[in-house]
Amino acid sequence: MSKDEKNKKNTVSTAIGVDIGGTGIKGGIVDLKKGKLIGSRFRIDTPTPSTPEAVAEVVRQIVEELGTRDQSPAGDAPVGITFPAIIHEGVALSAANVDTSWIDTDVDTLFTDVLKRPVQVMNDADAAGLAEARYGAGAGVKGSVMLITLGTGIGSGLVHNGVLVPNLELGHLEIDGHDAETQASASARERDDLSWEEYAVRLQRYFSHVEFLFSPRLFVVGGGISKRSQDFLPQLDLRTPIEPAHLKNNAGIVGGALQSAIHHGLHD
Numbered sequence: 001m002s003k004d005e006k007n008k009k010n011t012v013s014t015a016i017g018v019d020i021g022g023t024g025i026k027g028g029i030v031d032l033k034k035g036k037l038i039g040s041r042f043r044i045d046t047p048t049p050s051t052p053e054a055v056a057e058v059v060r061q062i063v064e065e066l067g068t069r070d071q072s073p074a075g076d077a078p079v080g081i082t083f084p085a086i087i088h089e090g091v092a093l094s095a096a097n098v099d100t101s102w103i104d105t106d107v108d109t110l111f112t113d114v115l116k117r118p119v120q121v122m123n124d125a126d127a128a129g130l131a132e133a134r135y136g137a138g139a140g141v142k143g144s145v146m147l148i149t150l151g152t153g154i155g156s157g158l159v160h161n162g163v164l165v166p167n168l169e170l171g172h173l174e175i176d177g178h179d180a181e182t183q184a185s186a187s188a189r190e191r192d193d194l195s196w197e198e199y200a201v202r203l204q205r206y207f208s209h210v211e212f213l214f215s216p217r218l219f220v221v222g223g224g225i226s227k228r229s230q231d232f233l234p235q236l237d238l239r240t241p242i243e244p245a246h247l248k249n250n251a252g253i254v255g256g257a258l259q260s261a262i263h264h265g266l267h268d
Contacts, residue, residue, distance in 0.1 A: 012266040014038065014073045016066050017080045017257030018059055019124060022046060022097025022152075025055065027062040028250070029072055030257035032267050035135025037250055038071045050098040052105050056114045063115055078118035080260030081111055082127040082252045086167050090121055097152065120260035125149050126166050127255030128245070129157020132220045134258060136246035143217035146210070147245065151223040154181035154206075158214070164259065170210060180206050186225040196228075200235035211240050220245050 018027040026043040030036070042065050047054040063079055066072055083102075086093040090108025095101075111119045129147035132138050138145035142161060149155035154171030157164070171181035182188060184206040189199045207219065219238070221229060222245035229244035236242060247254055261267035 012073070012077075012261060014071065015077065015080060015257035015261045015266070016063060016073060017082070017127075017253035017255070017260070018062055019082045019127070019252035019256060020046070020055060020059070020098070021084065021124070022050070025058050025062060026249075026253065027059075027066055028253045028257075029066055029069060030254050032258060032261060035131060035247070035254050035258075037253065039069060041250070041253065042066060046098070051101050052099075052107075052110055055098070056110055059111060060114050076117050078120060078260045078264045078266070079111075079115060080127070080256030080258065081107075081119055081121045082124040082256040083107055083121055084124050086169065087121055087123050088167065118260075118264055120256070120263045122164075122256060122259055123155075123157075123167060124252050125155030126157045126164055127259060128155070128222055128247070128251035129159055129220075129255070130164050130259055131247050131251040131255035132157075132222070132245055133159035133162065135254065136251065137220045137243045138218050141218050144214065145218045145220060146214060146216040147220045147222055148207075148210070149222040150184070150186045150225045152185065152187045154185050155223075158216070173206075173209065173213075175205060175209055180209075186223055189225075196231040197235065200232045203232060204236050204238075207236060207238055207240075207242070211238055216240055218243065222248075222251060 024043050026041045028037040028041045044058050084096040092102045092105050092107050095103050107121045132147050133145040144160045147157040156168045156170035173180045184202045219242040226244040
């Protein structure tokens with residue numbers, strides 16, 4: 001391939017991203033220059049049971065629908081897929097909120113075979129972190145940007161100077177003898193009926209520990225609870241600036257699409 005052809009290849013500006021969750025699977029066409037969706041998302045409920053075969057069929061339907069749109073990338077373009085698990089070389093090593101039959105499944109091969117096109121599979125929090133670092137709250141920040149999602153558990157994504165460091169799983173840090181996510185997740189706040197002030201005490205303990213270990217330049221807080229960030233973020237006392245996520249529920253789709261294009265040499 002000539003230098004001109006390589007440069008042309010690196011100018012691809014759209015990609016499809018699919019975000020697999022425990023209750024819904026959603027996809028969209030992403031403008032890779034702006035980090036925004038082109039048109040609306042397309043969503044289908046996660047099947048029950050959420051076995052690999054059943055989920056793969058839903059992903060196929062979503063990609064097929066997106067492929068009919070005028071601004072869809074070429075039919076053989078790679079697809080970015082995010083998944084709620086530790087992903088190592090395309091293989092799921094865990095299964096969060098999906099059927100346990102996913103554990104040890106070669107997710108990359110499964111989706112490649114079903115979609116008949118290249119894919120890139122990654123952890124959902126990693127995808128959201130990449131999207132926020134490139135296009136969202138962390139855009140333009142040098143050094144390490146760390147996304148922490150507060151939901152059923154605690155997800156984490158670390159991006160250093162634009163490069164993703166995958167599979168941190170910081171929700172499983174041990175703090176005071178417990179997995180952090182059992183004490184500081186959004187679901188833990190609801191379970192223990194904590195006020196925002198009481199919840200902020202737990203978050204302070206968690207973020208102070210993570211700050212000491214990683215010394216990031218910026219914390220970004222995601223998850224549905226980030227919509228109420230004004231109720232707890234101002235109560236935290238950290239050296240590191242901390243902001244709510246900007247891309248919200250589209251972060252996984254955007255990050256998955258971006259990583260797929262980068263991995264396949266189609267975007268810088």
